[in-house]
Amino acid sequence: MPRLYLLDGMALVYRAHFALIRNPIRNSKGINTSALYGFTNTLLTILENEKPTHLGVAFDTSAPTPRHEKFPEYKAQREDMPEELAAAIPNVKRLCRAFHLPVLELDGYEADDIIGTIAKRAEREDGFETYMVTPDKDFAQLISASTFMWRPGKKGSEHEVIGPDKLEEIWGVDEPSKIVDLLGMMGDAVDNIPGIPGIGLKTAQKLITQFGSLEGLLSRTGELKGKQKEKVEANVDQARLSKDLATIITDVPIEVGWNDLSLDNRNDDAVRELFNEFEFRSLSKRLYGDAAPSGGTGDDSSVPLLQETFRTLSDVAHDYRLVRDDKDRDELFEKLGSGKRFCFDIETTSLDRFEARLLGIAFSWKDHEGWYLPYDPSLDERLREVFSGSALKVGHNLKYDLSVLHHLGLPVEGPFFDTMLAHALVSPELKHSMDYLSESLLGYRPVKLADIVPEPENGGEDDLFSHAAKKKPGKDLDIESIPLEALAEYAAEDADVTWQLYGKMSKALADHDLEKVFETMEAPLLPVLVRMEMEGIRLDPEALDSIRNKLQARIDELAKSISDQAGRPFNLNSPKQLGEILFDELNLVEKPKKTRTGQYKTDEQTLSALAGLHPIIDAILEYREATKLKSTYIDALPGHVQQETSRVHTHFHQLVAATGRLASTDPNLQNIPVRSANGREIRRAFVPRDGFTLLSCDYSQIELRIMAALAGDESMIDAFRHQKDIHTATAAKVWGVSEAEVTKDQRRGAKMVNFGIIYGISAFGLSQRLGIPRGEAAEIIDNYFTQYPAIREFMDRTIEEARESGHVSTLGGRRRSFPDLRSSNQTIRGNAERAAINTPIQGTAADMIKLAMVRIDALLRKKDYRSRMLLQVHDELIFDLDPDEESTLVPEIIGLMESALPLPGSVPILVEHGSGPDWLAAH
Incomplete structure (x- = not known):
């Protein structure tokens, strides 16, 4: 019996590309080969296991289709095809030609239509069995006694063959033709087919059961009730259009015969050339029993998402x-x-x-x-x-x-x-x-x-x-x-x-x-x-209650102040109502930003940019912070107290962050704000065990010190060697004044630049944070690099070396890959450049404190100290400290922290410490 396999090439390459989007397969030249690898893997699975006699691969073209003429918004919401995926498609077609498989495409028609046309032709032939290879649900409308969907498995699961017997189980309808009725009612967000507002899958299934089809529903709307009746009657034309858009065309004028689709011997020389070019080691071994050379950042043999079978x-x-x-x-x-x-x-x-x-x-x-x-x-x-x-x-x-x-x-x-x-x-x-x-x-x-x-x-x-x-x-x-x-x-x-x-x-x-x-x-x-x-760490419930009461009083005070300034009460937690107050009634800005749905933007970033414009903005920002602190920490922390120990036991995660920094969850004790008075108050609830005190040891400005060391900037290094206030020293250089003449605002600006440079701050970002014109912010950044030229050289050198090697390294030897440094998309490339600069700095800080923790733990155990290390919070370590051990232990801890990972250029590392009856007092 002839077995025809029609592959939806576009859907398969999209699936392969995005299945591996978090860690793409790349060859040694940095080319993303995920789509080509995934497509080839599926093709080989079909050729090896399904024994097709005929096979073709269909693709879309960029030309508009009749659907676009009927509905210009068709697929309009889709983002542009990723550049790496677009670059892969010609190579997928090269692979098809190497396997002597026809590439089926025709301007004005989608791959769906080409597959639908050939599948229907095959139905009219005696004895053909047709399999449409696609993850796209729309193809279910073409299923028949001899036409099936062959849907690739997800995340390593087996593929699924779907025939008429599975229609009701999967889609809730009993005939393939009713799939388009279903789509006409519920629409399709992927293709931007609108459907009837308010009707989802389950409702559409019920309506088809009741009325038989979309036409049956539209002709008997009198049997509907309430809002559903109103919505259906108001969208009759849209429903018919949606069904039309979802219907696969089955009379495409494509000139292809059964001889064209008949399976032929592949061109092994061309296939080998492709496998060598893209370094498909496992696929080469699978097909030929040998291995193509591999030197890329990804190994094609380590990707399970597209594999169909596994040993058990x-x-x-x-x-x-x-x-x-x-x-x-x-x-x-x-x-x-x-x-x-x-x-x-x-x-x-x-x-x-x-x-x-x-x-x-x-x-x-x-x-x-x-x-x-x-x-x-x-x-x-x-x-x-x-x-x-x-x-x-x-x-x-x-x-x-x-x-x-x-x-x-x-x-x-x-x-x-x-x-x-x-x-x-x-x-x-x-x-x-x-x-x-x-x-x-x-x-x-x-x-x-x-x-x-x-x-x-x-x-x-x-x-x-x-x-x-x-x-x-x-x-x-x-x-x-x-x-x-x-x-x-x-x-x-x-x-x-x-x-x-x-x-x-x-x-x-x-x-x-x-x-x-x-x-x-x-x-x-x-x-x-x-x-x-x-x-774990001890939590003082009485202190927490005191903080809760104080914070709730402040929340109530802020809520009243905001309502008074607005001129009327409103729901402070409603972005819609808040937007109307700020921009319709108070008219704070001439052209306020809006979301895609047309609602005013009132997120934190938007409001922070408006800080100082009106007292209500600062009050809202504080109100939001206070309510978040109360719900996230003050109300939630008692639930994390372990009954057996009466202490809070967080979970630390070593490698969640790409830079190597530790993360904390259940509860997250690293994100308690320290810059606001309300946030700092929460630390007052964390206390030592009886008879002990809390010790805090904190690396001082460690990321700036690392940046100075990596850049070899003698001016900045000199400031650290002479224990100068680095922000005052920077302000004096940037503004061209003596350190004694530096104002608070100048120091604040210098501090913002010092830390912002590490994260790639722009003139716009600096102007937003300092509330100054963009031109002035740009001048500050230019002056900064004039005074610290080695910092600019370090940033440029890091990006260039990372672009060449594909990765950056920390002083501790940790590596992080950045393939997007070669992207032609400026936004993607810019994000990768900022991360590439930041990683050696932040990653080295992570290495340093991890090494210190290992050595401090060994010290505590070796000398049988009673003091215990409890928490790591970014650059800070918290201890339950036995007062009798303070004079000997604290200097040892500081020494181990300062010597954990020496910096180039003998840049000094400083650890500040403090102790007290609670975390706030110690810090």
Whole structure:
């Protein structure tokens, strides 16, 4: 039987490009090859697995179609095709020609219409089976007994073949022709087809069930009620137009015959040339059994999103053992004690570090082998011996495992290798879950916990593993109901897969020259963060209540002041009402900015630009800050107090930020504002444990010092060496006055420039922040670079070197790639340039404090100090300080911080410190 496959080329290349948009595949020349790779991968899957006899690839052209003539707004909301995707399409067509596949395109018609026309022709032929390869739902209208949709899978899932039997299940209609009725009613936001306002998918399905079609609905509107009746009757023409726009044309005058579509032998020389040019190593190996050279920033073999099939446990020989008796235990502990490295993974009953009960531990130290040890407290001493040994401990998202074991009194000593951290370091823009890595790096899909958990009696959802990319039981999964043998195999597989990932990721770290960063900084920091998180910090509820009452009084005062200034009461939390007050009634600006829907813009950025124009603006900004502080922190913090410890335990994340800075969540203790009086007050609620004091140690102007060191600017370095106020010194140079003559406004302006330069501040941005004319701001920036020419040279040099190499590095050796530096789009390129300048500065600051934390933690443990490190907040470390240890410990902490990562040019590093009865007093 002839099997015809019609590929929607435009949809497939769009899908491939955007599926990998966060971390594109690039060859060594920096060319984005994601679209070409994804299209080729899908094509090979079809050729290898589906055995087509006929095949064609359809593309849109840039010419307008009849739909644009009927409705000029058709697809008008779509953004221009990304330049890298546009550049890929000619190469996709080259690939088609290399495979001797016809490229089907015709001005005035879309790929949908060409596919629809050929599919209908095939229906009239005897014996043809047609498969339309596309993710586009509109093609469902063409489905018949011999015409099917072949929809590629998402995120590694299998493709789906959709025939008439699945129409009702997927779209809620029983005939393909009713798909266009559905689209006529509900519209299509992707193509800007309007439909009938207020009618969505479910309503459209009900109306089709009731009236049979769009025409049936429009002819019987008298049976409708209320607003629905009004909307349908008011949009009759629009509904008919929408259906027309959604209908695929099936009589396109394209001259192509069955011989043209008949599958032919490919031109291997041309295919090899393409694979070599774009460095498709895995595709070359897949097709020819060899590998094309690879030197790019992305590896085409590590992309699971477009792969259709994976190996599973049933396909791979394995040896997983359940530890059942003392003999098995003795054998396991003997092997663990004698080995140089092993992987472990715990199974628990909860995501909560304090509530989780340990069910068992899986171990692996050889590919396709694993052991599962059911936990019993009687094993604690033997486990402590294993976990305190010198062997390398491998795991995935180890911080969770280490935290649970720490809470159980089973601390684990390093060295560590966390495959999640390693992957985040190598490919920060990708996902880092174990399943994702297994599929992408091993071509293997692990068993899902939901597949082995018995169906819950209450019919709850299987909400899987949402915490930190770690596979752990969701709230509705009863892991204790899993038969022991099934749990043992599942857990052993996890350990085995993680062990295999260790082999891949250790090589990846070496290939990307990131071993030093991982081994000296990120891996040793892991247990430090565990100890800090589990220690937590004390919250004073009485102080918090006092702050709440004071802030609420200020909120009420501000609300009354705003209403009085507006001349009438209104809903302060309504952007619409606020916009009307500011711009219709108070007429604050002549031409206020509006949103796409025509509503006045009242966001923080817009209002901040108007600060000082009218007292109501400053009052609104303070009101918003106060209400946000109250809801985000003051009202929420008590809910984060752990019942067992009566302390707040945040979660620290090592590699969420591309620069390497630590992040804090649940609760976020790093974003408490410090520039406003209201924000600073919240710190008063954080207090030391009884008998202790809080110690704050803060790097002083560290990013400016790093910038001066990296730039080698002797003038700025000299200011730091002589312990001058850098902002006063800068102001004196920029304004051409003595330091004694510098005014407060001049120092403020210099401070804004000093810090703004790091983030690529523009004359417009500086004028907005200082409330001065743009010309004056531009003059300040020009004067700044005149006085500090080495800073400008550093910025230009950094961009140029990054453009050449594709990446920038910190002093600690951390790397970050910037392929967008080669973009022809000025906005995209400008954003990449600013980030490239900032990363070595901010990233080096992150490296510095991480190294300091590792060394301070070692000091506290080695000398058995009672003081504890509690928090890291950007450039600041917070401690519970034993007053008896203050005189000896504080100088040691400061010394370790100042010497953690010496700066070039002997730029001095200064750490300021303070202590007190609460965080505010200490800071």
